Amino acid sequence: xxxxxxxxxxxxxxxxxxxxxxxxxxxxxxxxxxxxxxxxxxxxxxxxxxxxxxxxxxxxxxxxxxxxxxxxxxxxxxxxxxxxxxxxxxxxxxxxxxxxxxxxxxxxxxxxxxxxxxxxxxxxxxxxxxxxxxxxxxxxxxxxxxxxxxxxxxxxxxxxxxxxxxxxxxxxxxxxxxxxxxxxxxxxxxxxxxxxxxxxxxxxxxxxxxxxxxxxxxxxxxxxxxxxxxxxxxxxxxxxxxxxxxxxxxxxxxxxxxxxxxxxxxxxxxxxxxxxxxxxxxxxxxxxxxxxxxxxxxxxxxxxxxxxxxxxxxxxxxxxxxxx
Ligand SMILES: [Zn+2]
Numbered sequence: 001x002x003x004x005x006x007x008x009x010x011x012x013x014x015x016x017x018x019x020x021x022x023x024x025x026x027x028x029x030x031x032x033x034x035x036x037x038x039x040x041x042x043x044x045x046x047x048x049x050x051x052x053x054x055x056x057x058x059x060x061x062x063x064x065x066x067x068x069x070x071x072x073x074x075x076x077x078x079x080x081x082x083x084x085x086x087x088x089x090x091x092x093x094x095x096x097x098x099x100x101x102x103x104x105x106x107x108x109x110x111x112x113x114x115x116x117x118x119x120x121x122x123x124x125x126x127x128x129x130x131x132x133x134x135x136x137x138x139x140x141x142x143x144x145x146x147x148x149x150x151x152x153x154x155x156x157x158x159x160x161x162x163x164x165x166x167x168x169x170x171x172x173x174x175x176x177x178x179x180x181x182x183x184x185x186x187x188x189x190x191x192x193x194x195x196x197x198x199x200x201x202x203x204x205x206x207x208x209x210x211x212x213x214x215x216x217x218x219x220x221x222x223x224x225x226x227x228x229x230x231x232x233x234x235x236x237x238x239x240x241x242x243x244x245x246x247x248x249x250x251x252x253x254x255x256x257x258x259x260x261x262x263x264x265x266x267x268x269x270x271x272x273x274x275x276x277x278x279x280x281x282x283x284x285x286x287x288x289x290x291x292x293x294x295x296x297x298x299x300x301x302x303x304x305x306x307x308x309x310x311x312x313x314x315x316x317x318x319x320x321x322x323x324x
Contacts, residue, residue, distance in 0.1 A: 004026045004032070008026050008027065008071065009024050009025065009026055009032060009063065009065055009069075009070055009071065010024070010025060010026075010027070010070055010071045010072050010073065010074065010319045010322040011023070011024055011056050011059065011060065011067065011070050011072070011073035011074070011111075011113065011319060011322075012024075012025060012073070012074050012075075012076075012314075012315040012316055012317070012318035012319030012320075012321075013052055013055070013056055013073065013074070013075045013076070013107075013315060013318055014076050014120060014124070014314030014315040014317075014318055015039070015048070015052060015075060015076065015077045015078065015094075015120065016039060016078070016093075016120070016147075016314070017039060017078065017093035017094065017147050018038065018039055018147075018227070019036055019037065019038055019039055020036070020037045020038070020039050020048075020051055020052050020055045021034070021035075021036050021055075021311065021312065021314060021315045022034060022035050022036070022037075022052075022055040022056045022058070022059040022315055023059055023312055023315040023316055023319060024059050024060055024062070024063035024065060024070070025315075025316055025319045027320075028131070029127070029130070029131040029309070029316045029319075029320070031312060031316065032062075032063035032064075032065075033059040033060060033061070033062030033063030033064075033065075034059050034062065034312060034315070035055045035056075035058035035059040035062065036055065037051055037054060037055040037058075038051075039051065039094065040095055041095055042095055043095055043096060044095060044096030044097065045088075045094070045096060045097050045101035045103070045106075046106070047095070048094055048095065048097070049101075049103060049106045049107055049110065050110075052075070052107060053107065053110045053111060056073060056107075056111060057111075067111040067112060067113050068111065068112035068113055070113050070322075071114075071322050072113055072114040072115065072116060072321075072322035072323075073107065073111060073113050073114070073115045073116070073319075073322065074115075074116045074117075074118065074123065074317075074318040074319050074320065074321030074322050075103065075104070075107065075115060075116065075117050075118070075318055075321070076118055076119065076120035076121075076122075076123040076124060076314050076315070076317060076318040076321075077091065077103060077117055077118070077119070077120055078091045078093055078094065078119075078120050079091030079092065079093075079094075079097065080164070080165070081103075081117050081118055081119045081120070082117065082164070083116065083117055083118055083321075085102075085104070086102060086103060086104015086105055086108075086115065086116075086117045087100050087101065087102050087103070087104070087117075088100070088101055088103045088117065089101070092182075093147060093148075103115075103117060104116070104117045114322070116321040116322055117321075118318065118321050119152075119161075119167075120150070120314060120318075121142065121144045121150030121151060121152050121167065121273075122152040122159060122161065122167060123314065123317040123318045123320070123321060124142070124144060124152070124272055124307070124309075124313050124314040124317040124318075125140075125142030125144070125151075125152025125153075125154065125159075125167075125270065125272070125317070126152065126154070126159055126317050126320060127309055127313050127314070127316050127317025127318075127320060128140075128142060128270050128272065128307050128308065128309060128313065128317070129142075129154045130317075130320060131309060131316065131320075132270075132307060132308035132309040132313065133268075133270045133305035133306065133307055133308040134154065134268060134270050134305070136268075137154075137266075137267040137268045137303075138154075138156060138157045138267065139154060139155050139156065139157075139264070139265075139266040139267050139268075140153075140154050140266050140267060140268045140269065140270055140302075141153055141169070141257070141260055141261065141264060141266045141268075141269050141270070141302070142154075142167075142269075142270045142271075142272060142307075143169055143253070143257055143269060143270070143271050143272070143273075143276065144272045144273035144276060145193060145249075145253065145271060145272070145273040145274075145275045145276035145279075145280075146194075146195055146228075146273035146274035146275055146276065147194060147195045147196050147274070148170050148182065148190050148194045148195075148196065149169060149170030149189050149190040149193050149194050149253075149256075149273075150167065150168070150169070150170055150273070151167035151168060151169035151170065151260075152167045153166055153167050153264065153266075154266075155264070155266075169189060169256055169257070169260050170188060170189050170190035170193075170194060170256075171183055171185065171188045171189070171190060172188065172189055172256050172259065172260065173185075173187045173188060173189075174187060174188070174189045174192065174252045174255045174256050174259075175187040175192075175252075178191060178192075179191040179192060179197070179201070181194075181197065182194065182196055182197055189252055189253065189255075189256035192248055192249055192251075192252035193249035193250075193252050193253050193256075195226065195228070195231070195274065195275055198226070198231075198245050198246075198249060199225060199226040201245060202214055202215075202226065202241060202242075202245060203215075205241055206241075210241055211240075211241070212234070212239055212240070212241035212242065213234055213237055213239045213242075214226060214230065214231075214234050214239060214241065214242055217230050217233045217234050217237075218230045221233070227274075228274040228275050228278045229278075231246070231275065231278075231279075232278055232279070235279075246279070246283075249275075250283055250286050250287055250290060251290050253287055253290070254286075254287050254288075254289070254290020254291040254292075254293070254294070255290065255291075255293075255294055257269055257287065257291055258290075258291040258292075258293070258294035258295045259294060261291070261295060261301070261302050262294070262295065262296045262297075265297070265302075266302055267302060267303065268302050268303040268304070268305060269302050269303070269304050269305070270305045270306070270307055271284065271287070271304070271305070271306050271307065272306070272307030272313060273307075276306065276307065277306065277307055277310065277311070280306035280307070281306055284304050284306060287304065288301070288304050291304075
């Protein structure tokens with residue numbers, strides 16, 4: 001067989017609030033095996049780590065390789081993910097994960113492989129930069145539109161992490177004293193465009209008597225929250241509350257992204273994330289139009305792209321944390 005030897009292969013794990021996506025890929029991002037498991041909604045970090053181990057083992061078995069034979073495993077984790085220590089703290093979307101947990105060490109022991117930890121959005125943006133929509137550029141801003149609104153920055157060909165927390169475009173302020181954000185502050189971009197905040201707003205409007213099919217669709221699909229696919233179905237049915245909430249999200253996305261571009265003057269913006277990938281193509285022009293109202297260098301705005309690596313992008317990006 002002329003395929004890659006196990007030492008060329010690395011694991012990638014995208015740890016999300018609803019799913020754990022794993023891949024076995026080579027250095028060029030070609031995928032040889034993948035698995036997707038739901039993220040535990042109860043228990044604590046140990047249970048999440050066990051689910052991650054199971055999902056990685058399933059992908060490895062699909063690729064015909066043992067985890068311990070991999071060059072390593074990269075993890076994109078939410079919250080404060082410390083790449084040097086492998087500790088993940090304050091992952092509030094995950095059960096019982098308000099404190100710190102040595103995720104890198106725990107997974108390394110369980111899998112018998114070296115494990116590297118990175119921020120989920122940052123590794124996904126680096127994946128797009130190396131292998132996807134960001135390939136032609138030396139500087140870009142990634143905006144990951146999903147449950148929250150995350151971001152990642154590449155400047156002069158290198159990730160800009162700041163002191164570890166750069167790229168939080170979701171918590172840049174788009175309206176002083178505005179809507180309450182899941183972070184507890186007011187007026188953040190995420191308070192208008194994050195799926196969790198949009199759901200909270202939809203529930204409030206619904207409780208106040210505004211008619212919407214959002215929750216009927218949610219129940220029909222056996223969900224207990226408004227997933228991206230629920231939003232998409234409601235949009236297809238032209239549900240007015242859905243349309244107005246998405247439109248509001250896009251207005252604020254355009255405002256926040258334009259402000260960030262005025263500061264950084266990057267060559268390109270890449271939109272990713274659950275909602276971004278699902279709605280990006282449809283709304284890219286509208287986001288650009290909203291940006292156009294605020295972009296300072298109006299005759300040469302940054303190029304707008306939708307993430308190309310798709311559903312596996314986060315996991316592929318995580319696999320790139322493993323060096324050759
Ligand atoms: Zn916030």
